[in-house]
Amino acid sequence: xxxxxxxxxxxxxxxxxxxxxxxxxxxxxxxxxxxxxxxxxxxxxxxxxxxxxxxxxxxxxxxxxxxxxxxxxxxxxxxxxxxxxxxxxxxxxxxxxxxxxxxxxxxxxxxxxxxxxxxxx
Amino acid sequence: xxxxxxxxxxxxxxxxxxxxxxxxxxxxxxxxxxxxxxxxxxxxxxxxxxxxxxxxxxxxxxxxxxxxxxxxxxxxxxxxxxxxxxxxxxxxxxxxxxxxxxxxxxxxxxxxxxxxxxxxxxxxxxxxxxxxxxxxxxxxxxxxxxxxxxxxxxxxxxxxxxxxxxxxxxxxxxxxxxxxxxxxxxxxxxx
Numbered sequence: 298x299x300x301x302x303x304x305x306x307x308x309x310x311x312x313x314x315x316x317x318x319x320x321x322x323x324x325x326x327x328x329x330x331x332x333x334x335x336x337x338x339x340x341x342x343x344x345x346x347x348x349x350x351x352x353x354x355x356x357x358x359x360x361x362x363x364x365x366x367x368x369x370x371x372x373x374x375x376x377x378x379x380x381x382x383x384x385x386x387x388x389x390x391x392x393x394x395x396x397x398x399x400x401x402x403x404x405x406x407x408x409x410x411x412x413x414x415x416x417x418x
Numbered sequence: 419x420x421x422x423x424x425x426x427x428x429x430x431x432x433x434x435x436x437x438x439x440x441x442x443x444x445x446x447x448x449x450x451x452x453x454x455x456x457x458x459x460x461x462x463x464x465x466x467x468x469x470x471x472x473x474x475x476x477x478x479x480x481x482x483x484x485x486x487x488x489x490x491x492x493x494x495x496x497x498x499x500x501x502x503x504x505x506x507x508x509x510x511x512x513x514x515x516x517x518x519x520x521x522x523x524x525x526x527x528x529x530x531x532x533x534x535x536x537x538x539x540x541x542x543x544x545x546x547x548x549x550x551x552x553x554x555x556x557x558x559x560x561x562x563x564x565x566x567x568x569x570x571x572x573x574x575x576x577x578x579x580x581x582x583x584x585x586x587x588x589x590x591x592x593x594x595x596x597x598x599x600x601x602x603x604x605x606x607x608x609x
Contacts, residue, residue, distance in 0.1 A: 319467075320495040321460035350467075352491040353562035354460075360559045380484045387569055388562050 298322040302333045306404040308373075309337045312344040318355030327358040331365055341366060342403050346376025351384045360390065371395070373403045451477055452513035458498035458526060459506045466511075467491055477515040478591040485570040486513075486520055486589050492563040493524055493585065501528025501583060515591060519572070522587040530578050 299314035311333060318326055334341060343359070345351075363372050373395045377385060385391040397403035452473060456466045467487055474483040490511075497509055507528055514521040567574070567587070575586040 319464055319491060321464045352488060353566055356562055357559040360557050364555060364557060387566060
């Protein structure tokens with residue numbers, strides 16, 4: 298599981314350089330992102346353009362990353378297409394993550410509203 | 419290498435006698451397109467799924483092949499994690515293609531799973547449809563697998579047989595999503 302990290306317009310951009318995020322790499326993937334995020338601040342963009350296959354373990358890892366980043370650090374996704382997009386839709390996780398068509402629109406997007414206080418109805 | 423039985427016995431097609439043309443029942447479709455054993459371990463599952471991808475694409479519409487690959491990933495990793503509790507063990511996998519369907523049979527000698535698990539499959543944990551606090555601690559990190567299996571397969575049958583779990587799944591091979599057998603639309607105002 299190779300990840301490439303860089304800084305882009307104040308965001309931490311993490312490109313996943315693997316064509317699959319599945320049960321065999323999910324834990325390592327989560328741990329690596331945690332390390333990368335620890336050494337930076339600000340919003341995080343996860344680029345999944347090279348990922349053609351995501352299973353429930355991989356999705357669970359992305360949710361776990363969302364949670365470990367906390368409310369102060371938005372997590373946006375880019376490069377979500379094909380099968381990966383389907384998995385997000387099927388599990389309705391597409392309503393949890395801001396998904397952008399490309400880097401430019403992710404950088405231009407207004408910061409996500411802080412819904413931490415929204416609470417349960 | 420043995421020839422298909424019909425050929426070996428020199429069967430003459432019914433059409434030769436002026437009988438109405440019936441769709442040919444190709445003996446070939448009765449043979450599994452996949453028949454293998456693998457170790458219930460995430461890395462070998464990953465490897466096998468990579469190998470199966472072109473095979474599934476040969477017989478299915480592209481999105482149906484994707485669905486099959488995902489369902490297999492969920493089923494096989496579920497066995498590795500819960501059936502064999504991460505200790506590894508043999509899984510046999512057989513896939514037949516017939517009548518625009520993929521019949522998948524998976525057998526393992528791991529812990530018995532509750533038959534009810536597959537009889538009453540949930541549609542998986544779902545976040546609230548309202549916008550969720552980004553890092554909501556209640557967001558589910560697991561449990562998506564059964565929901566995915568349930569959504570993408572047309573039917574599921576489980577039985578415990580001679581110390582083995584035998585799971586049979588049927589998927590459409592012509593694409594499109596199987597209609598959900600229960601549940602409701604997220605937009606349904608009554609629910």
